[in-house]
Amino acid sequence: MKRKKLFVFLFLLVCCWQAKAQWSPNVNVVIAERGVRTNVEGNLNTGQKVDLSWGYNSANACFPEAARVYFRGNHVLYTVYLQPHQSAEIILKPTNDTTKMSMYAYLVGANNFTSVVPNVKGCISCKSDYGLVTTPPKKPANPKTDKPRTTEAPTAPAPPTNNRKLFIKGIGNQAYHLMFGVAGAEPTTTDSSYTIEILVK
Numbered sequence: 660m661k662r663k664k665l666f667v668f669l670f671l672l673v674c675c676w677q678a679k680a681q682w683s684p685n686v687n688v689v690i691a692e693r694g695v696r697t698n699v700e701g702n703l704n705t706g707q708k709v710d711l712s713w714g715y716n717s718a719n720a721c722f723p724e725a726a727r728v729y730f731r732g733n734h735v736l737y738t739v740y741l742q743p744h745q746s747a748e749i750i751l752k753p754t755n756d757t758t759k760m761s762m763y764a765y766l767v768g769a770n771n772f773t774s775v776v777p778n779v780k781g782c783i784s785c786k787s788d789y790g791l792v793t794t795p796p797k798k799p800a801n802p803k804t805d806k807p808r809t810t811e812a813p814t815a816p817a818p819p820t821n822n823r824k825l826f827i828k829g830i831g832n833q834a835y836h837l838m839f840g841v842a843g844a845e846p847t848t849t850d851s852s853y854t855i856e857i858l859v860k
Contacts, residue, residue: 681772686838687737689857693745697857699737703760703843704850706735710777714763714787721763721785729761729789732843733850736776739837739857740769746828746860747837751788753821754852761789762823764839766830776840783830788823789844 682688685706691697708731715724722730739747751762765785767774774782829835843849 682738683775685736686775687735689737689739691739691747691857691859693742693859695858697859699855699857700852701735701841701855702850702852703733703735703841703848706733706841706849708732708846708849709734713777713779714785716779718781719765719779719785721765722787722789726787726789729759729844730763730842731846732760732848734776734840734842736838736840737855739839739859741766741829741835741837741859743832743834744829746826748858748860749825749827749839750856751823751841752854752856754854756821758848758851758853759790759821759844760823760848760851760853761787761842761844762825762839763787763842764825764827764837766827766835766837769834769836771836774838776838782838783835784827786825786827788825790821790823 687699687701689697689699711727711730713719714721714730715727741747747764749762749764751760753760763785764787765774765779765782767782774780825839827837841853841855843851
């Protein structure tokens, strides 16, 4: 078992070295072993502001056009190699919880080294988390069909947080590059530190 884990780690290391040689310098290559939480420290001062039209382009559909206001700060870009049948959970934690950040992630083929924000002409799937939660309206009570409810003590709401979380899954028996970016929500959010937690499953 130890020998197998070592082989997997060395394989990922070789993939990382090869990938670094092919990605543009502004893409940070992350080695993430399956089943092991990988933490990456970062700061928005290493990124830059980008044209956001790629995100609401219908070929990517990463976020609606109205949501571009949540991605106006600096962007820092990352990539993780996903083997066939793998998925990944990514959690973004700002060092200062009052700092508002956003995050997006998208999949491209394992041989695609050019679809780097903002030059993303299309992707396999894309998701984003910018902290906007929509609560569906409650259905009005119907005394004829609704069962009487027992009275329960109200639960305290969860404390607000600026953490962001995404889960993205590979499709079919293929390997992918998982690309993801951390962005400042405000135009002035250009120098703030954070931690990214990645779990490949």
